[in-house]
Amino acid sequence: MSKRLEQEKETVGQMIRLYCRRKEGNRELCPQCRELLEYAHARLSHCRFGEGKPTCRLCPVHCYKPEMKERMRLVMRYAGPRMLLYHPMAALQHLWREYVKR
Numbered sequence: 001m002s003k004r005l006e007q008e009k010e011t012v013g014q015m016i017r018l019y020c021r022r023k024e025g026n027r028e029l030c031p032q033c034r035e036l037l038e039y040a041h042a043r044l045s046h047c048r049f050g051e052g053k054p055t056c057r058l059c060p061v062h063c064y065k066p067e068m069k070e071r072m073r074l075v076m077r078y079a080g081p082r083m084l085l086y087h088p089m090a091a092l093q094h095l096w097r098e099y100v101k102r
Contacts, residue, residue: 002051005044011090012040015079018086023078036075039068055098 020026020033029037043063047053054060056072064072083091 004051004053005047007090007093008053009041009044011083011087011094012044013037014087014090015083016040016075018079018082019075022082032071033075036068036071039064040072055094058098 016033016037017029020029024030024033026033044053047063048061049059062069080091083094
């Protein structure tokens with residue numbers, strides 16, 4: 001797997017863990033968040049864009065099932081702004097990739 005997709009997996013994992021810990025108050029990932037993390041990793045592993053993958057928000061292919069897409073939207077809405085505090089490098093890399101792809 002490419003370095004770019006591995007970084008995406010790590011960033012998504014950080015966001016889901018942040019959401020589960022801070023929003024839901026769990027020390028470990030709850031079953032729903034673990035399922036979402038595994039689903040996100042599976043989707044990234046099968047991404048047809050590979051190394052040239054855009055951020056999900058700008059992607060022309062909607063590969064998430066509607067239920068998972070809504071759950072991920074809630075996670076990103078909560079964790080996205082907080083990533084600058086908890087994982088600043090990952091957040092800045094994500095923002096930069098989105099800016100470059102526009």
